[in-house]
Amino acid sequence: MSESRRTPHGVDPTQPNSARIYDYLLGGKDNYEADRAVAQRMLAIAPDTRTLAWFSRQFLLRATQIAAEAGIRQFLDLGAGIPTEPTVHDVAQKIDPEARVVSIDFDPVVFAHANALLGSADGVTAMLADARDPDDIIERVRRDGLIDFAEPVGILMVGVLHFIMDDERPADIIARFREVIAPGSYFAFTHGSDETDGRFQAQSTKDVKDSPSQVQYRSTAEVRDMMRGFEILDPGIVPLQEFLGGDLPATRLVLLGGICRKP
Secondary structure, X not given: OOHHHHXXXXXXXXXXXXXXXXXXXXXXXXXXXXXXXHHHHHHHHOOOHHHHHHHHHHXXXXXXXXXXXOOOOEEEEEOOOOOOOOOHHHHHHHHOOOOEEEEEEOOHHHHHHHHHHHOOOOOEEEEEOOOOOHHHHHHHHHHOOOOOOOOOOEXXXXXXXXXXXXXXXXXXXXXXXXXXXXXXXXXXEEEEEOOOOHHHHHHHHHHOOOOXXXXXXXXXXXXXXXXXXXXXXXXXXXXXXXXXXXXXXXXXXXXXXXXXXXX
């Protein structure tokens, strides 16, 4: 599908959107009927998907905390979605009030919400940009003095990579960010696993076929290959339940998560 078809140019309430589906699963109100319909079909097959959405949110916050405790003071939150409290900057600035966050999403609806909700927060900038175009993001954050790539950066790609199709070369996108960040930088991500329930994969793929939120489930080995050049921290690339620890239930939708460090 062409880039123009996949990139939203404005609000289209008839097309499901990954950020708004996620917002609905988290109990938010910034979603439309098309988003709720997809979410309800997901929940009909896998009622535990709402629980997994909360696991994903906890992983994002845990990854931010780990990076901040390691000394990271600037973050790129790619595919940030509609702001939900606590936010990435809440966690980072609890450790260091001077921490900076650039909250990036390619959906103008999400950008509008981020501007409204984050615009008055110190050290936080909302940016309308596409994670599939790392050069544009790198140039803009450099030009505007938002990120100093001579210092370590925390890059967050939670709930993003499985929406990047094979022909959009997700490994190359990650490699470009890896090239520009300083040693000691952190990269945290989640990715939909091909071990997800087959009915769920088929339904979710069908639901978003002609939308900006097409999905590609991949194996752990494929995801690991994307992380070449990074040191993958313990416990490795694992289902979110294993990363978060405790006696968390398995879910039909399997999300892999990992935290990497640039040596």
